Amino acid sequence: MSTETAGGSSVEYIQHHLANLSVGQGFWQLNIDTLIFSFLLGALILFV
Known part of the structure; x- marks a missing residue:
């Protein structure tokens, strides 16, 4: 067996x-996935 870890650290995997x-980049960066989930959850709450 190898002494090295097969997958590396969890931080490396996540990054x-x-x-x-x-x-965009910097201060005005927009996270599109966060906006999509926010709108979907907001619509779900208003619908229910």
């Missing part, structure tokens, strides 16, 4: 695989 869908 490599899990990224927000975003537009």
Whole structure:
């Protein structure tokens, strides 16, 4: 067996695989996935 870990650390995995869908850079960066889920949940709450 190898002495190295197969997948690396969890921080490396998160930084490599899990990224927000975003537009722009810096202070005015918009996270599109956050906006979509916010609108969907808001519509669901208003509908129910």
